[in-house]
Amino acid sequence: MNNEKFETKISKHDENGEPIIRGYNLIELINKVNFTQSIFLTLKGELPSENEEKLLNAILVSSLDHGVEAPSTTIARLTASNGVSSSTAIAAGISSIGDAHGGAGEALAKLLQETPEKNASKIVVEFKEKKKRIPGFGHKIYEVDPRTQSLLKIAQDTGFYGKFVNLCLEIERELEKVSEKKLPLNIDGAIAALMSELGFDWRLGKSLFIISRVVGISAHVQEEQTTGKPVRRVSEKDVDYTGPTKRNL
């Protein structure tokens, strides 16, 4: 590499070639910690307390899988049906996680962590003026999102019902005042609040979603490979052609 070396605080190999993660020998980790603890350690640099582990566990389980219709899962299955390797299909699914699918949590976490004065009413007015929706609020079906309720209950039990959760609930109340319909804190919004309570950098918002959802995507890719027919195609009935009529050169 050119001018700049990679600098890392995450991991290295020791003098025997053993992987060391955040200072701990990987072999000791294999024997003594569980996967959730090791995720917390790798991303944050220290092992979690029992309560931190409990809350991170709940966050990770909550995004596991949302059915074939979840856009990134659909894309991974379509890709797998073209006869590529599982890693390529999973990567296509993950690459499709963007601002409009799976990205709301990161966007709200950024807002929560970077807004200097945490004033709900000001935030709502600003978004209203820009005619934008606040990420992490609103749901197609629910007035109260049961997954949000579950996560907030666990936050309460573990002592992480703090300033970020409260700010989100104030935003929810302010939104109800200025909107005609209820825009509840949804699952993406709840995770944004809770990852902020746990001290995770907002830049890890999409990553936490990916670490969880890659499980569901993997299961669907393997199912597609073992039971699906090759090369799924959109039907012509799903396409409207509105271009120029036939013409000659």
Add this chain to the structure above:
Amino acid sequence: MNNEKFETKISKHDENGEPIIRGYNLIELINKVNFTQSIFLTLKGELPSENEEKLLNAILVSSLDHGVEAPSTTIARLTASNGVSSSTAIAAGISSIGDAHGGAGEALAKLLQETPEKNASKIVVEFKEKKKRIPGFGHKIYEVDPRTQSLLKIAQDTGFYGKFVNLCLEIERELEKVSEKKLPLNIDGAIAALMSELGFDWRLGKSLFIISRVVGISAHVQEEQTTGKPVRRVSEKDVDYTGPTKRNL
């Protein structure tokens, strides 16, 4: 979609729009199982026993991170340095998991699960004749891989030291007979044996590696985004040009 519907045994939404995974309501899972249990459930269809959970935990922790120099991690960091989103950088890293990096486990698991007559000496002879290396054996440094030792010890403790492990160890002994140097069962090979003991389809070999390694890749991408300089480049000193000398049209 065209002719074929998607058919899935993994997940659906119930009449209230709630995600159901392998028959269980996601909200109940959030409250009652940990991440490792939910991974086992999503991939295999049933919750693990205590021993299955323990062994899967060890497998998942063992592939967490192998430093900046792990090729998929390097690629993810280089990609992130070009100013793309974290999901794009993580996807680039995952897409690079191929036959020669991260794929040995899947290849060996396929061999173990598909070879009808499990005869170590026959397997070794066949590979020898094709002048190919058996995937999952051999290591740059170790004669005995300490991570393999750890995983096999946990397999013994949990009752999963079965026919696949034994076949691998026989292959190791046969290899020693016919090769000059020791080719120990490495970490990829050990995981191939143990995922087979746990009853995971070999097609999930790369996926199990990805589910674990995506954690390390995520940590490295965030580190690159917060501390790295933009656009890392290979140095000209690392490139030898051996093409035609300068010429005119």
Add this chain to the structure above:
Amino acid sequence: MNNEKFETKISKHDENGEPIIRGYNLIELINKVNFTQSIFLTLKGELPSENEEKLLNAILVSSLDHGVEAPSTTIARLTASNGVSSSTAIAAGISSIGDAHGGAGEALAKLLQETPEKNASKIVVEFKEKKKRIPGFGHKIYEVDPRTQSLLKIAQDTGFYGKFVNLCLEIERELEKVSEKKLPLNIDGAIAALMSELGFDWRLGKSLFIISRVVGISAHVQEEQTTGKPVRRVSEKDVDYTGPTKRNL
């Protein structure tokens, strides 16, 4: 980089920092050659003759775009609808080009270039015995593929109707003898024969398809970004759930 330097015959920068491609200064190329000539030069190392240019042009135009329903184009549009950048959406589409979509040309080119004794009847028998289809033959609709006819006519006009084309047409005749239905040389097969006539390594088979199809994918991604609604989803009607019925933990 580690042990090995990159070695390249393709390009370098000269002492003034000017890009040199296959020995020619890029600035001279900008002023004197067209895009097709420069593609031939970059991939093969020398500029094409007039006839080589004409045939490569026809090959490149023939794969330009096949509608929204082409699987890689569908995947790129779905990915774009999630709010990712155009480069990410285009990459997802390209990554989905696999053995079962867009890969037949490379597979047949490999067969043509690597089979030492070019005997059509032997090839057909071998595939028959393995119960495999020969890549590049057969079409949903056509008994005679009009695009194949066009390309072969141009091959005749330009002097590239040689041994690879003839072998393919022999295979077509042999297939008709042993199959019930006509399996005509399709567009993928024709391109495989013609790229072999032009002396392109079979490993460039998918690349030639990608260099052409990336144009159509780009147009569709921009159309999706400017006219599509966010987050396209598969309908629940397109999914059949066949997993376990609802159960409690």
Add this chain to the structure above:
Amino acid sequence: MNNEKFETKISKHDENGEPIIRGYNLIELINKVNFTQSIFLTLKGELPSENEEKLLNAILVSSLDHGVEAPSTTIARLTASNGVSSSTAIAAGISSIGDAHGGAGEALAKLLQETPEKNASKIVVEFKEKKKRIPGFGHKIYEVDPRTQSLLKIAQDTGFYGKFVNLCLEIERELEKVSEKKLPLNIDGAIAALMSELGFDWRLGKSLFIISRVVGISAHVQEEQTTGKPVRRVSEKDVDYTGPTKRNL
């Protein structure tokens, strides 16, 4: 697909299953137009004039390849060295084209096309105040970029030296007034101006770069597959570990 059909003006299949692009039968295109003409047609909807074709040709040739050290090319070669398919390696390279590599042209084209009042001095002041660099200006080595000079000369010859080019050159002059060092219109900037003169939507900025650069990336991936050693790795010497010292659980 759900609620929304795909709507497209680009292409369809006619009643015989023939691909129709922008109203023209693909077979007629194969016989009558060259690749550059067909690219213009697919992206813009109409065939180019002779001058439009000439200018687009020059743009496409100018981004063909910039050596192994171009970050997206390096990433594609590293990915290929892991033993993945060429489409996966090419896709990884393309996905890495982001704001900081290959994205300056699109960013400047957006600025040029969306700024209502085209006032160079105002644009320069605004960027100065935000302490941001205007994309498309400045070069490591050159005070005058010879590739820019070439493209602008061709623009003059073809009648496309219009308002977007002039605005860019005014910005260049304004930048020289307020900066200590000369920040010349670079190749990305020149392409942004010229694609705007040709009437291409700024959203096609990265795509035009990708359509050209995918050629170089393809050549490098094939070279890596045929001559490179498996699994290139960053050297440990290129990594500085600054994390916690060894510790026990």
